[in-house]
Amino acid sequence: MTPIFRRLLLVVFACGLPLMAVRAADPAPPPPAFQEGKEYGKLTTPMPPMVAGKPEVIEFFSYNCPHCHDLEPTAQEWLKRKPNDVQFIRVPVSFNPSWEVTSRAYYVAESLGVLEKMHRPLFEAIHRDKRSLASEDEVAALFVENGVDEAAFRKAYKSFQTETQMRRANQLVQRYGVRGVPMLVVNGQYDVRSPRMFEVVDFLLAR
Known part of the structure; x- marks a missing residue:
């Protein structure tokens, strides 16, 4: 063994690299659980969060929408x-x-202060009980049945606050390009398209 080769062996072993050994490549990272363009999409124009610095999920919905009704138990969980x-x-x-009538009802x-009390009954009146909630009187009757004062309901139904919120909701629908519901938007950047909507929401929030 020549002196030069002997020195080469000492360098190789000192570095912890066995002679003639080839390190195996690191395994490829697993694919993401959900993929952009499939289970979710990126909004063309991202929107700032409504509360600065807070992660957010927006659900665009209607009480009249059967798919929104079906999603509600999953949303509650x-x-x-x-x-x-x-x-x-x-x-x-x-x-x-x-649909404007039930949006006002929301x-x-x-x-x-009765949203928790009325949210589910509004869904069930339409989709389980097949009631028409297409007028102020029909919605007022449902509120009264659930213990809400009728005079308070009618005052709020026509209030400036409700009018302002309705205008704001319509503006948000336009800004986010809502064409169908339910639609979930995560952090003003992604819209969820998968039937596993809230699993995708968790995935996006964790990114």
């Missing part, structure tokens, strides 16, 4: 486990005049 710092914001859409319930 997700709300029980969502991180405390995540803002969940519902925005009712008004694609036609009858904001009336919110302003009267």
Whole structure:
């Protein structure tokens, strides 16, 4: 063995590299659980969060929408486990005049502090009980049945606050390009397209 080769062997072993050994390549990282363009998309024009610095999820929905009704139990389960710092914001859409009535009902319930009481009954009256909630009187009757004062309901239904919230909701529908519901938007950047909507939401929030 020549002196030069002997020195080469000492250098190789000192570096911890066995002679003639080839290190195996690191395994490829697993593919993401959900893929952009498939389970979610990126908004053409990202929007700033409604509460600066807070992660947020916006649900565009309508009480008149059967798919929104079907999603609601999953939404309720997700709300029980969502991180405390995540803002969940519902925005009712008004694609036609009858939907505007129930959108107003959402904001009336919110302003009267009875949203938790009325949210599910509004869904069930339409989709389980097949009731028409296409007028102020029909919605007022449902509120009264659930213990809400009728005079308070009618005052809130026509209030400046409700009008302002309706205009704001319509503006958000336009800004986010909502064409169908339910639609979930995460952090003003992504819209969720998968049937596993809240699993995708968790995936995006974790990014």
